[in-house]
Amino acid sequence: MTPAPALEFDRVGRRYGAIRAVDGVSLSIAPGEFVALVGASGSGKSTLLKTVNRLVVPDAGRVLYEGEDTASLPLAALRRKLGYVFQGIGLFPHLTVGENIAIGPRLAGERLGRERIAQLLERVELEPGMAARLPEALSGGQRQRVGVARALAGEPHLLLMDEPFGALDPVTRAALGNTVRELHERLALTTVMVTHDMAEALLLASRVLVMDGGKIVADEAPHALLAGRGGAVAQELVAVPRDQAGRLAQMTREGAA
Amino acid sequence: MSDFWPLLLGLGDELAAHVLLSAAAIGLGIAMALPLAVWAGRSESVARVALGFASLVQTIPALALLALFFPILLSLRAVFGEGLPTLGFLPALLALALYALLPILRNAVTAQANLDPGVIEAADGVGMSRWQKLRLVEAPLAAPFVMAGIRTAAVWTIGAATLSTTIGQQSLGDPIFAGLQTQNWALVLAGCLASAGLALSADLLLGLIERGFAQRRRALWLGGMVAVLLGIAAALAAQFAPALRGDARDTVVIGAKQFSEQYILARLIGQQLERAGYAVEYRDGLGSAVVHSAVTSGAIDIAIDYTGTLWTNQMGREGNPGREAMYQAIVEWKRDTGEARVLGRLGFENAYAFAMREDRAQELGVRSLADLARVAPRLTVGGDPEFFERPEWAAVREAYGLRFARQRNFSATFMYNALRSGGADVISAYTSDGRIAADRLVVLEDPRGALPSYDALILLGPEARRDEKLVETLQPLLGAIDVEAMREANFAVDREDDKRSPAQAARALAQRIGL
Numbered sequence: 001m002t003p004a005p006a007l008e009f010d011r012v013g014r015r016y017g018a019i020r021a022v023d024g025v026s027l028s029i030a031p032g033e034f035v036a037l038v039g040a041s042g043s044g045k046s047t048l049l050k051t052v053n054r055l056v057v058p059d060a061g062r063v064l065y066e067g068e069d070t071a072s073l074p075l076a077a078l079r080r081k082l083g084y085v086f087q088g089i090g091l092f093p094h095l096t097v098g099e100n101i102a103i104g105p106r107l108a109g110e111r112l113g114r115e116r117i118a119q120l121l122e123r124v125e126l127e128p129g130m131a132a133r134l135p136e137a138l139s140g141g142q143r144q145r146v147g148v149a150r151a152l153a154g155e156p157h158l159l160l161m162d163e164p165f166g167a168l169d170p171v172t173r174a175a176l177g178n179t180v181r182e183l184h185e186r187l188a189l190t191t192v193m194v195t196h197d198m199a200e201a202l203l204l205a206s207r208v209l210v211m212d213g214g215k216i217v218a219d220e221a222p223h224a225l226l227a228g229r230g231g232a233v234a235q236e237l238v239a240v241p242r243d244q245a246g247r248l249a250q251m252t253r254e255g256a257a
Numbered sequence: 258m259s260d261f262w263p264l265l266l267g268l269g270d271e272l273a274a275h276v277l278l279s280a281a282a283i284g285l286g287i288a289m290a291l292p293l294a295v296w297a298g299r300s301e302s303v304a305r306v307a308l309g310f311a312s313l314v315q316t317i318p319a320l321a322l323l324a325l326f327f328p329i330l331l332s333l334r335a336v337f338g339e340g341l342p343t344l345g346f347l348p349a350l351l352a353l354a355l356y357a358l359l360p361i362l363r364n365a366v367t368a369q370a371n372l373d374p375g376v377i378e379a380a381d382g383v384g385m386s387r388w389q390k391l392r393l394v395e396a397p398l399a400a401p402f403v404m405a406g407i408r409t410a411a412v413w414t415i416g417a418a419t420l421s422t423t424i425g426q427q428s429l430g431d432p433i434f435a436g437l438q439t440q441n442w443a444l445v446l447a448g449c450l451a452s453a454g455l456a457l458s459a460d461l462l463l464g465l466i467e468r469g470f471a472q473r474r475r476a477l478w479l480g481g482m483v484a485v486l487l488g489i490a491a492a493l494a495a496q497f498a499p500a501l502r503g504d505a506r507d508t509v510v511i512g513a514k515q516f517s518e519q520y521i522l523a524r525l526i527g528q529q530l531e532r533a534g535y536a537v538e539y540r541d542g543l544g545s546a547v548v549h550s551a552v553t554s555g556a557i558d559i560a561i562d563y564t565g566t567l568w569t570n571q572m573g574r575e576g577n578p579g580r581e582a583m584y585q586a587i588v589e590w591k592r593d594t595g596e597a598r599v600l601g602r603l604g605f606e607n608a609y610a611f612a613m614r615e616d617r618a619q620e621l622g623v624r625s626l627a628d629l630a631r632v633a634p635r636l637t638v639g640g641d642p643e644f645f646e647r648p649e650w651a652a653v654r655e656a657y658g659l660r661f662a663r664q665r666n667f668s669a670t671f672m673y674n675a676l677r678s679g680g681a682d683v684i685s686a687y688t689s690d691g692r693i694a695a696d697r698l699v700v701l702e703d704p705r706g707a708l709p710s711y712d713a714l715i716l717l718g719p720e721a722r723r724d725e726k727l728v729e730t731l732q733p734l735l736g737a738i739d740v741e742a743m744r745e746a747n748f749a750v751d752r753e754d755d756k757r758s759p760a761q762a763a764r765a766l767a768q769r770i771g772l
Binding site for chain 1: 373374375376377378379380381382383384385386389393394397398473
């Protein structure tokens with residue numbers, strides 16, 4: 001028997017004027033999957049992700065989280081159940097790192113102890129001593145690590161990430177990608193990550209969805225995409241990192257010769 | 258200037274009243290601005306309308322805004338009943354609070370608009386309700402900017418509050434207006450320094466709070482707040498402690514318009530009442546139009562007014578029936594309307610008259626208004642701002658065909674200086690003014706009787722007129738002051754050397770008339 005889906009989209013649509021940003025998407029995501037949602041700017045990937053925590057309210061269809069229609073759940077309660085990380089990071093500048101991490105549980109009337117905050121910081125590979133600092137004293141990569149720790153504080157089953165590493169330098173970006181991948185395994189999360197970077201999607205995800213014009217045009221495992229499946233739009237996106245990787249490999253060989 | 262320090266230190270009551278008025282106005286301004294700013298943050302059109310209104314208010318001169326609340330409150334009595342105060346604290350509070358609105362509102366709206374959208378998305382993303390978002394994120398992040406707006410508002414309000422003297426609210430404007438009137442520059446300076454010092458202190462303390470918010474240093478903003486609250490508490494204690502000690506006798510409030518004679522006569526009446534055991538309070542520097550409404554509405558108990566003023570301004574009559582007939586008409590009019598009562602005349606007239614320097618009058622061959630008409634097209638006439646709006650001015654111009662080259666407004670004090678320095682050739686002087694004799698001025702004759710008489714009289718408000726002991730106490734003043742006595746008293750206050758305070762001049766006057 002297949003397990004009940006963690007997340008299900010049922011003919012979800014969202015228009016902005018005449019533009020169908022999301023156009024009748026149906027999709028099922030099983031618990032434990034790491035799904036990358038890839039596409040060009042304006043393909044609707046970010047809008048689709050935000051229908052899950054209702055930062056965008058769909059005007060057609062339903063989104064089911066662990067079998068329940070998200071429209072029927074109280075908004076605040078729904079959002080506290082979902083971890084959300086986004087490019088803007090959005091740490092509260094007037095709160096310490098520890099207070100930022102503890103904000104979700106605090107809203108639910110629960111106080112996070114010092115040990116729990118230290119534990120969450122360790123999960124994202126930061127010193128527990130950082131809890132007392134203000135966000136302005138942190139580097140960009142450290143801030144996004146705190147953003148991830150904040151998303152995990154409510155012990156969510158589902159982690160939503162909207163271009164989470166978009167504003168970071170490549171080294172920080174790779175390191176944080178690995179951290180997130182490990183946490184995904186260790187905490188048995190279901191993860192949906194929006195990115196425009198196909199290489200990142202192929203390296204981190206277990207399943208890659210390609211969006212174009214509000215529709216899902218490919219839904220493949222990374223190795224299937226690399227093997228040439230998924231159609232023209234997907235292959236166009238795959239071609240870029242493959243070409244770069246090929247040229248880099250060639251340069252390495254030439255340098256060695 | 259040796260008398261400067263005692264003057265400054267003697268401003269305790271005015272300072273306390275000023276602090277309370279300003280604090281209440283800023284508090285009310287904050288209470289209006291903050292909810293409005295939150296609403297404006299949710300709706301573009303509310304933001305436009307609210308900021309537009311606040312800016313509009315700001316374009317009204319503070320003095321006019323304060324004065325406007327008198328008729329507004331007067332008409333609101335239809336709703337709130339006769340107990341609604343129309344002068345003093347309430348109108349000053351409302352006008353100043355409106356004035357404080359703009360900087361607070363603008364800063365709060367701007368702060369909200371400039372919040373990092375990422376932070377707002379995060380607040381939604383972690384599941385904050387609207388209220389939680391406001392309380393936990395928007396308010397603390399906007400606080401330093403809002404505080405900067407409050408700081409600006411505080412400095413403006415403390416400055417503008419000096420003008421509330423004109424509508425009968427005690428403030429640091431009292432010494433400024435009184436000093437300006439009596440050319441007592443030490444008094445003006447003391448009032449200005451006290452008000453500037455207060456504004457700077459408020460700015461400093463509110464600045465501490467602002468910095469505390471911006472740098473998230475609790476000790477700093479809490480300390481600033483405690484200091485502000487202590488200041489307000491001290492002012493409250495100073496204002497209300499005497500009343501709590503049981504000194505709260507029924508106080509008689511005496512109003513005075515903005516010139517020396519009024520200050521002196523108010524003190525003369527006050528000192529007479531104090532000898533009879535009354536507690537007395539003065540409302541100095543009231544606008545001329547305000548005084549009559551104030552005494553009929555009971556906002557003040559006693560006022561000195563003049564027959565000609567009441568005849569034209571309050572009764573709306575034209576022409577000049579002659580001195581006695583005019584007085585009788587006013588007494589009857591007051592008896593019929595039944596609000597205030599004419600107690601009686603003091604004995605002298607303070608009429609408008611045209612005066613020139615003796616040498617200049619001789620040189621031009623002018624002895625009367627009829628002579629003046631010939632040379633007027635080459636001359637400059639100076640008058641107080643009220644005069645050129647008055648029907649007497651129209652009547653005189655009509656009767657003699659007067660056309661001047663130029664017309665200039667001066668406050669009463671500066672009019673005489675202008676005449677001396679050649680800034681004006683003719684001025685609208687007052688017959689009881691001591692400077693007419695002292696400056697060797699010629700009062701031009703009025704052969705056609707165009708200028709009405711101005712007998713000084715005492716008006717009693719609704720409460721005072723029923724107080725038989727009070728009426729009895731003031732009887733000896735009636736008919737007791739001739740124009741020479743009044744001129745001498747006025748000159749003692751107005752002259753530049755060996756100046757007397759209005760209270761000192763009043764005591765000398767009392768002695769002279771044998772009280």
